Amino acid sequence: MNDPxxxxxxxxxxxxxxxxxxPVRAVNNLxxxxxxxxxxxxxxxxxxxxxxxxMAVLGLHDAxxxxxxxxxxxxxTEVVGLNEPGLRKLRGNxxxxxxxxxxxxxxxxxxxGSQLAEAYQVHHPSASRxxxxxxxxxxxxxxxxxxxxxxxxxxxxxxxxGMRQRAMIAMGLINDPSLLIADEPTTxxxxxxxxxxxxxxxxxQREFNSAVVIITxxxxxxxxxxxxxxxxxxxxxxxxxxxKEILVSPEMPYTWGLLSSIPDVSADIxxxxxxxxxxxxxxxxxxxxxxxxxxxxxVDKVPGDLCATQLPExxxxxxxxxxxxxxxxxxPQEVFRREVLAEIAPDLVEES
Amino acid sequence: xxxRDTTADELVPxxxxxxxxxxxxxxxxPKFEELAQQAHTAAxxxxxxxxxxEVDNLKMYFPVKSGGLIRRKVGDxxxxxxxxxxxxxxxxxxxxxxSGCGKSTTGRLITRLYTPTGGRILFEDRDMAKLSKRxxxxxxxEIQMIFQDPYTSLNPRHTVGAIIxxxxxxxxxxxxxxxLPxxxxxLEVVGLNPEHYNRYPNxxxxxxxxxxxxxxxxxxxxxxxxxxxxxSALDVSIQAQVINLLQDIQKEFDVAFLFIAHDLAVVxxxxxxxxxxxxxxxxxxxxxxxxxxHAHHPYxxxxxxxxxxxxxxxxxxxxxxxxLEGDVPSPINPPSGCRFRTRCxxxxxxxxxxxxxxxxxxxxxxxxCHFPGPIGAHPDAPITARLLGTDEVGNPDPGATPxxxxxxKPGFDDTWFDLDAKTFGRA
Numbered sequence: 001m002n003d004p005x006x007x008x009x010x011x012x013x014x015x016x017x018x019x020x021x022x023p024v025r026a027v028n029n030l031x032x033x034x035x036x037x038x039x040x041x042x043x044x045x046x047x048x049x050x051x052x053x054x055m056a057v058l059g060l061h062d063a064x065x066x067x068x069x070x071x072x073x074x075x076x077t078e079v080v081g082l083n084e085p086g087l088r089k090l091r092g093n094x095x096x097x098x099x100x101x102x103x104x105x106x107x108x109x110x111x112x113g114s115q116l117a118e119a120y121q122v123h124h125p126s127a128s129r130x131x132x133x134x135x136x137x138x139x140x141x142x143x144x145x146x147x148x149x150x151x152x153x154x155x156x157x158x159x160x161x162g163m164r165q166r167a168m169i170a171m172g173l174i175n176d177p178s179l180l181i182a183d184e185p186t187t188x189x190x191x192x193x194x195x196x197x198x199x200x201x202x203x204x205q206r207e208f209n210s211a212v213v214i215i216t217x218x219x220x221x222x223x224x225x226x227x228x229x230x231x232x233x234x235x236x237x238x239x240x241x242x243x244k245e246i247l248v249s250p251e252m253p254y255t256w257g258l259l260s261s262i263p264d265v266s267a268d269i270x271x272x273x274x275x276x277x278x279x280x281x282x283x284x285x286x287x288x289x290x291x292x293x294x295x296x297x298x299v300d301k302v303p304g305d306l307c308a309t310q311l312p313e314x315x316x317x318x319x320x321x322x323x324x325x326x327x328x329x330x331x332p333q334e335v336f337r338r339e340v341l342a343e344i345a346p347d348l349v350e351e352s
Numbered sequence: 353x354x355x356r357d358t359t360a361d362e363l364v365p366x367x368x369x370x371x372x373x374x375x376x377x378x379x380x381x382p383k384f385e386e387l388a389q390q391a392h393t394a395a396x397x398x399x400x401x402x403x404x405x406e407v408d409n410l411k412m413y414f415p416v417k418s419g420g421l422i423r424r425k426v427g428d429x430x431x432x433x434x435x436x437x438x439x440x441x442x443x444x445x446x447x448x449x450x451s452g453c454g455k456s457t458t459g460r461l462i463t464r465l466y467t468p469t470g471g472r473i474l475f476e477d478r479d480m481a482k483l484s485k486r487x488x489x490x491x492x493x494e495i496q497m498i499f500q501d502p503y504t505s506l507n508p509r510h511t512v513g514a515i516i517x518x519x520x521x522x523x524x525x526x527x528x529x530x531x532l533p534x535x536x537x538x539l540e541v542v543g544l545n546p547e548h549y550n551r552y553p554n555x556x557x558x559x560x561x562x563x564x565x566x567x568x569x570x571x572x573x574x575x576x577x578x579x580x581x582x583x584s585a586l587d588v589s590i591q592a593q594v595i596n597l598l599q600d601i602q603k604e605f606d607v608a609f610l611f612i613a614h615d616l617a618v619v620x621x622x623x624x625x626x627x628x629x630x631x632x633x634x635x636x637x638x639x640x641x642x643x644x645x646h647a648h649h650p651y652x653x654x655x656x657x658x659x660x661x662x663x664x665x666x667x668x669x670x671x672x673x674x675x676l677e678g679d680v681p682s683p684i685n686p687p688s689g690c691r692f693r694t695r696c697x698x699x700x701x702x703x704x705x706x707x708x709x710x711x712x713x714x715x716x717x718x719x720x721c722h723f724p725g726p727i728g729a730h731p732d733a734p735i736t737a738r739l740l741g742t743d744e745v746g747n748p749d750p751g752a753t754p755x756x757x758x759x760x761k762p763g764f765d766d767t768w769f770d771l772d773a774k775t776f777g778r779a
Contacts, residue, residue, distance in 0.1 A: 045587045146678075160679050161451070190450040190614060192676050195658035202670065217588045220660030224670045247665035261592030263394075263621035265644065265659045272391040273621055275592035277381050279557050297384035343388040 006033040007211050008057070008179055013070035013080075015052050015061065024283045026052040028235040029070075034228075036178060039205065039212045041226030041243065043219065043258065045280050049235040050215045054181045056080075057213075058095055059087040074179060093123045096172035100184035102164035106156040112167050113152035116140070120174050139170040143200055162193035166200065173204060180205075181213045186221065198225060219262060223247055231255050234281050234291035237314060241323030251317040251332035252325040253298045260344040268347040290328065298335060302328045391592075392599040397624035397639055397716075398443055404575055404608045405439040405462065406762045410471035410481075412457050416684055429683050431457040433632040434471070436710075436762040439576065444602065444609035446623030448616055448655070452680055454632040455612045459578045462610060463497045464488055475576070493523055496569040500581035502561035506553040512539070512564055513549035519571040538567040541604075542597060559590035563597065570601065580612045595622060616659050620644055625716070628652045631683055631691040634710060638717035648713065648724035650674070651692050657727075674727070689746075690722070698723055702734045705746030709736065709758040712768035724771065735774060 015027040027049040034040045042050045055061060057072055059079050072079040074095055082090070099105040107115060116139060117132035124132075133152070140148035143166040156164055165185065172180060182201065186194040198221065205212050214225055222229055222243060229246040231239040231254065239252040250256055257276035264271070278295040281287050287294050293307040312326045318333055329335060341349050382390075413428040432454040439445045447455045461468050464480060473481045480491055499505035506515055516538055517531045526534060536546035542563040544556075553561055562582065569577055582598065583591040595618065602609060613619050619626055620640060627637040628651065636649040647653045657673035664671050676695050681687055687694050693703040702722050710720040722734035737744050741754040757769070757776055770777045 045589055162679065191616065191655060191658040192450060193679075194660075195673060196675070198660070198670075199675075218660065219662050220664075223662045223665035224660045243665050244668060247662060257589060259662070261589050262662070263595075263617040264662055265617045265620060265656065266661060266663060267394075267617075267621075269394045269640075272388055272393050273592045273595055274388050274391040275596060276589035277387065277593075279559065279590070280587070295381060297381055297387045299381065300383055339384055339388075343391070 006035045007075055008032075008034040008213075009071070009073040010053070010057070011071040011073075013053060013056060013072060014068070015049070015056055016067040016069075017065065018067070019284070021284050023067075025286070026235055026283060027056070030232075030235075030237050031070075032228075032230055032237070032240065034179075034211045034213065036211050037205070037209045038228070039214060039226045041222040041229045042213065042215045042232060043217060043222055043229060044232035045217065047234075047280050047283065048232040050232050051183055053232075054097070054183060054213060054215060057179075057181060058091055058097055088122075092119055092177070093175050094177050095179045095181065096175070096177040098165075098168050098172050098180065098182040098185050100187055102161070102168045103156060105168060106164060108156055111153050111155055112140075112159065113137070113154075116152075116167070116171050116174055119171050123175050135174060136170075139174050140167065142173075142204075143167070143170045144196070145170075161189055162196060165189060165193075165197055169197070169200065169204070173208070176208055177210060178208075179211045179213070181215070183215045184217075185214065187216065187218070194221075201225070219247065219258060220264075231258070234286055235283060236291060236326065237324075238292065238327075239323075239325040240314070241317075241319070241325075245319050245323045249319060249333060250325075250336065251319070251323070251329075252327045253296050253329070253332075254292045256336060256340045257295075257297075260340060264345075268345060270346050272343045274343060290326065298329060301335060302330075390596070392596055394621045394640070395444060395599065395602075395624050398440065401441040401443075403438040403763070404441040404476060405610070406472075406474040406477075407438070407458075407462065408436050408472040408474065408762050409760055410435045410458065410461060410473065411469045412454075412461055412466060413469045427684050430632050430686060431683060432461065432468075433686075434760055435629070435632075435634055436760050437627050437634065437637060438762045439608050439610055440625070441575075442602065442606045442608055443625070444611050444623045446619035446626040447610065447612045447629060448614060448619050448626060449629035450614065450655075450680055452631075452683070453629040454683075455629050456580055458629075459497070459580045459610060459612050462576075463495055463578050464491075465497075489523075493519075493525075493572040494574050495576045495578065496572065496574040498562075498565055498569050498577060498579040498582045501585050502558055502565055503585070505565055506561060508553055511550050511552055512556075515553070515564065516549075516568050516571055519568065523572060525572065534571070535567075538570055541570065541601070542567045543593075557590075558586055559593060562586060562590075562594055566594075566597065566601070570605065570607075573605065574607060576608045576610065578610045578612070581614070582611075583618060584613065584615060591618070598622070616644075616656065628655065631680060631686055633691060633720065634718075635692065635721070636717075636719045637710070638714065638719075642714055642717035646714075646717070646726065648717075648719045648726065649721045650696050650698055650723075650730070653727050654697075690720075698730050700734070700745070702737065702742070702744065702746035706736075706740055706742060709739070710760060711736065711739070711758070712765055713771055714768060716764050718764070731771075735769075735771065738774075739769075 010032050013030045017024045030053050044050045068080050113136045116136035120132045120135050137148045137152050145151050186197050226243045229243050230237055233254050239255050260274040263273055276295055289308045289310050290312055293299055299307045306328050312328050314324045314326050317323050317325050412432040413430055415425045416427040417423040418426045449455050460466050468481050472479045513535050516535045520526055520531050535549050539546045544563055583594050611623050625639050626643045627634050630651050636652045654674040654676050689705050690703040690708050693699040708720045708722045710718045712718045722736045723730040725731055733744050739755040739758055741752040743749045767776055
């Protein structure tokens with residue numbers, strides 16, 4: 001965190017799309033860093049800017065129609081404003097992306113093997129087709145597809161959901177990228193398959209020492225996978241820090257809301273499921289002040305109408321350096337322990 | 353009103369009419385304490401009121417036809433194969449399992465969107481498995497369905513009022529003039545602005561659309577709602593709103609739920625009783641504590657251990673878990689004997705020869721396994737061998753006769769098989 005020499009450095013990133021109804025600022029002043037071998041989890045609701053910010057890392061936004069400001073450096077290369085040949089060299093080679101819907105991301109007309117081989121040949125122009133095919137089989141084997149030398153000639157529809165996701169991962173990793181962005185990699189899968197895919201991602205990360213960004217709305221996945229968590233709301237980072245601190249002693253009411261609105265398989269039976277009221281705001285006319293204040297149940301604990309008028313700075317909380325949050329609450333730890341935890345996990349309050 | 357979801361409380365029509373672009377967004381957010389008091393804790397089990405639905409040995413086979421001109425039948429997809437359970441009156445039963453295990457088909461059979469191949473569906477002691485369309489019509493009022501995807505289950509060309517009012521018109525429950533007031537009442541129940549009856553579904557967000565789907569299902573005051581993955585298409589913060597709304601509705605209108613979901617944590621919160629399905633069969637059924645804290649079937653244990661746990665953040669790293677290899681086998685040609693044996697970590701010879709009966713092993717706990725036990729303490733010898741009249745590897749034992757205690761009927765008995773004493777006994 002805050003290491004200027006880290007592999008991935010995102011600084012003051014803003015992404016704005018002009019629309020007929022006015023500009024939409026999907027990402028607003030986002031900053032984070034990620035070292036090799038580390039995993040960053042990005043959580044937030046749909047429309048919070050988590051996918052848009054990650055697509056900017058690969059330069060996937062149309063340069064003519066998107067206004068991107070700030071800086072993204074991948075292994076020292078500046079991505080913002082990079083020309084198309086430069087981006088091509090980057091994509092697939094040092095940065096790869098895994099998408100949520102593998103059936104939509106794989107081309108239905110081409111065999112899985114040729115799609116994998118293509119990804120390899122683009123970045124290894126001297127490789128023969130036979131080498132590329134061998135590499136494709138090797139990667140399919142590596143991600144745990146049974147009988148890879150025959151399945152390599154299958155079409156995507158002949159694969160099951162979990163196998164397609166594996167094939168996507170194989171395609172992403174075929175050039176040993178140093179940074180892997182996984183956008184909701186397991187959302188459409190069953191829990192048992194999800195566990196297999198998460199295992200695979202972790203094994204591969206250990207083997208290749210790559211940096212991984214995992215985008216999800218499942219805090220359970222975050223808890224088991226990520227070293228650091230970035231919570232996004234309405235295009236802004238609202239809380240950022242080590243996973244343990246964010247999930248055990250969060251200091252921002254939106255993170256509390258996320259925690260309280262998800263039931264847990266091992267929760268106390270007396271735990272309540274407390275939703276976040278209302279709906280996510282429209283980014284066309286974002287709320288004044290703190291963008292979460294229209295849905296925040298703790299606004300009454302902040303004097304005056306500070307929440308509605310002034311955007312809180314991203315400041316260090318009481319947990320010390322490395323854990324930053326955007327909130328006006330003066331004593332978040334106390335409010336969380338006394339009020340929120342008492343309702344959502346009564347068993348934990350008694351312990352502490 | 354006090355029990356209702358927060359967005360409903362502040363709905364004063366005059367106020368809302370002024371806010372145009374965002375329907376049903378409340379300007380005032382309640383304090384956290386109020387919010388917490390409106391939220392529900394996990395639902396409790398009430399056995400005193402009997403059952404509303406009994407499903408007995410339900411079967412659904414879909415024919416598989418060959419290609420070519422003469423499309424001969426070449427096999428069956430055994431989507432649901434001998435499922436039995438009960439839904440308590442005003443209570444809820446959860447149905448969990450991986451995709452393709454037949455849980456949605458079961459839901460569609462109970463709403464009679466399919467005609468079952470075999471078995472009985474007793475709704476209030478009346479078998480509706482074989483009824484004709486005309487005979488079914490009055491029963492359709494009693495059983496309604498909430499669908500998974502709020503984007504495709506509402507007709508985009510109909511107004512919300514027309515969607516919610518359609519069942520009233522079809523069943524001629526109220527005179528035409530009274531349809532609109534009833535629609536507005538229902539919109540209010542589900543926490544939407546009653547003034548919005550003439551809007552179209554595309555003007556609402558996903559969570560609000562799901563509320564419209566719930567209002568439509570409630571129109572005819574059903575006694576049973578089949579909820580097929582009602583929250584899995586929604587954002588996390590909206591999921592909790594909808595679950596709380598369903599709990600409000602259950603209390604207020606005394607409806608029973610058959611809650612179909614793949615999210616084990618949501619089912620645990622909503623349902624005091626849960627059935628776990630694998631490849632068309634129930635492998636374990638019981639109350640919340642039996643399934644989530646004392647699961648005896650290796651599949652349930654693997655499923656539970658695969659769920660990522662937020663509490664793991666305090667410890668770091670991944671949780672220990674039982675790894676299941678491979679994918680679910682095809683239901684066209686399911687494995688012989690126990691259908692889970694191909695992926696089971698404790699499978700033995702008998703598992704391939706005999707299908708394990710769904711044996712009651714606790715007050716409200718049944719399990720279909722030859723070696724039921726807690727994780728790491730599964731017995732070495734099959735406990736079912738004697739009951740099935742076989743020896744330990746599953747060969748017929750001439751000296752033993754199959755036990756009459758093995759049945760596949762819904763519900764729980766007062767006596768059950770004691771795993772320690774290895775006999776049937778009374779509690």
